[in-house]
Each structure stands twice: as C-alpha cells, then as structure tokens.
Amino acid sequence: MALEQTLAKLQDLNLPTQIRESVWMFPTIETVHVFALVLVVGSIMTVDLRLLGLTNKERRFSEVAAEMLPWTWTAFAVAALAGMMMFSSKALTYYGNIPFRLKMVCLSLAGVNMLLFHWLGVRRLASWDHQRPPWTARMAGGASLLLWTTIVAAGRWIGFTT
Amino acid sequence: MIEQFCDWLSRTSLSIAFQSANWFVPVVQTVHIIAIAILLTSVYAVSFRLIGLTRSTQPLAALAARSAPWVWIALCVLLCTGILLTITEPARELLNWVFRVKMLLVLALAGLLLLVQGRTGRNPDYWTQSAPRRRAARALGIATVLIGAGIVTAGRWIAYV
Numbered sequence: 001m002a003l004e005q006t007l008a009k010l011q012d013l014n015l016p017t018q019i020r021e022s023v024w025m026f027p028t029i030e031t032v033h034v035f036a037l038v039l040v041v042g043s044i045m046t047v048d049l050r051l052l053g054l055t056n057k058e059r060r061f062s063e064v065a066a067e068m069l070p071w072t073w074t075a076f077a078v079a080a081l082a083g084m085m086m087f088s089s090k091a092l093t094y095y096g097n098i099p100f101r102l103k104m105v106c107l108s109l110a111g112v113n114m115l116l117f118h119w120l121g122v123r124r125l126a127s128w129d130h131q132r133p134p135w136t137a138r139m140a141g142g143a144s145l146l147l148w149t150t151i152v153a154a155g156r157w158i159g160f161t162t
Numbered sequence: 163m164i165e166q167f168c169d170w171l172s173r174t175s176l177s178i179a180f181q182s183a184n185w186f187v188p189v190v191q192t193v194h195i196i197a198i199a200i201l202l203t204s205v206y207a208v209s210f211r212l213i214g215l216t217r218s219t220q221p222l223a224a225l226a227a228r229s230a231p232w233v234w235i236a237l238c239v240l241l242c243t244g245i246l247l248t249i250t251e252p253a254r255e256l257l258n259w260v261f262r263v264k265m266l267l268v269l270a271l272a273g274l275l276l277l278v279q280g281r282t283g284r285n286p287d288y289w290t291q292s293a294p295r296r297r298a299a300r301a302l303g304i305a306t307v308l309i310g311a312g313i314v315t316a317g318r319w320i321a322y323v
Contacts, residue, residue: 027318027319027321027322030318031314031315031318031319034195034314034317034318035311035314035315037199038195038198038199038202038203038314039199039202039203039206040199041195041196041199042199042200042202042203042204043203045199045200045203046203056228059220063218063219067216067218149192149196152192152195152196152199153188153189153192156188156191156192156195157188159188160184160187160188
C-alpha cells in the first residue's frame, strides 16, 4: 500500500532514524510533548468549565477565552511538533496501533467541535458572555472535556501497546 | 531496608491485584496526567502574573484565590494516584533517584505556593509595594515555572532511569 511505503520511507530518514536509535532523544522529545500537552489540556479545560457555567462564573467568557487560548495554541504547536517527531521514529508501528488511531480520531473531533462552536456557538455571544452559556455552547464545552480526556488516555495507552 | 520494604509491598495482595489488572496502571496514570494539567495550569497562571508576562482585568489576589483550591485538590489527587502507582510497582519508584528528586521538587513547589498564597491572601498588594518585593515576585514566578517543568521532566524520566 502506498501510505505504508511512504511511512517506511519517512522512518528511514535521517532524524527519525537518529531518534529511534538514540538512548536519550525519544525520552527527551516525549518529556517536551508531555509538558506541552498538560498545558494544552489545562488551558482548554479552563475554557470548557467556563462554557459549562461551572467556574469563572462572574467573568466574561470572552475574557477567559482570550486569556487562555494563546497559551493553548502555543503549547499545542509544541506538543504537535514533538508528537510528529516521535511518530516519525516508528511511523509504521504507530500507524498500525489502535490507541494511536483513536487518539488521532479524537483530536480531529476536538477540532471539528471547536470549529462548530466558532461558527454556531459564538453567534449572539454578547447575549450570554456574562452569564451561563446556552445549551449549544455547554454541549461544546462538555464534548471538549470528554474528547481531551480520551486523548490523554489514548496517548498513555499507546505507550503500553507499542 | 528500602529494598526489603519494596519486596514486601510488591508481594501484598493489594499490589498483586493492581499488577494483574492490565488496565490499572494506564488508567491511574491518565488521572495523574490530567491532575498535573490542572495543577500546572493553575500554578502557571499565577507564576506568569508574578513574572509580569501576562496582564488581566482580574487582580493578582483574585487569581491566586481562584487557583488555590484547584492547586491543592490537584495535589491531593496526584498524591493518591502516585501512591497507587507506587503500591503497584514499589521498586520502580522508591529505588529510583529520579523519583526522589521529583518528590523534593514537589515539596519545594508546595512550600513556595504556600508562601505566595499566604502573602497574597493577607495583603493583595504585597508583591507590588516595593522594588525588592517586585524582584522577589519575579524570582518566585520563575522558580515555580522551572520547578513545575522539573516535576514533569522527572516524572517522565522515572520510566527510563
């Protein structure tokens, strides 16, 4: 299959081979990945809990989101880069790994959830910015919490199955 | 002495039960990681303010008071899940020097957080009242960021050392 040949070529490149063969590179990249991802999850959860109307109730949603989301995106970029480096070192193994696939599906769903919220949920934001969000926004917050928990669980599970 | 304790602990029926359930360690580690996410985000929100990296409409004292319960609840969850993981694989943790470094870093972080929360709680303007205090705030912010990163790093390297 074409994709598998591409992945085989990818993991034979210089850097992926070095990461695979080195004693310290993989754990170091993994440490950066974990450090970045806890900040992604923590900052997203802060926004999700505000969407659910559970925390930061007396603060405007737009304020909480504006303070947290730049950190979320910066940390996500770091986590994604480190994740791609780890993936490239054993691309074929990860590609065939069920928890890895589950994690990618949940990441995509988290992206779709975010886009839907931006297109539909944020409309008429002014009317609920200072109060409990409407059910569509609460749904988006709940879905995000659930998806990110699954992403963490699946990510940890990869380590026990490869 | 510690070796014997690890040996004894790993033979207890509780440890054996945890070891024989394949899902146990990954599930407990997942809860542990989510608690770290909550801890580090709550700590860093205050650290970044102390350093002067971030601004907000929310005063530092309000932010510190808001983050405090999350910090201590997350630390309790981390302690409980950490104990469960130690019961499951005592030698992996207790005989590992990286684990010991991690525990010292956790104690240092808890101490600094108590200091920051205590001073801020008693006097909301404590950290801006004089130049030395502003410097102290910056130093405490940087120290808590670095110690937090050190805890995560040590935590991951326990598996490799």
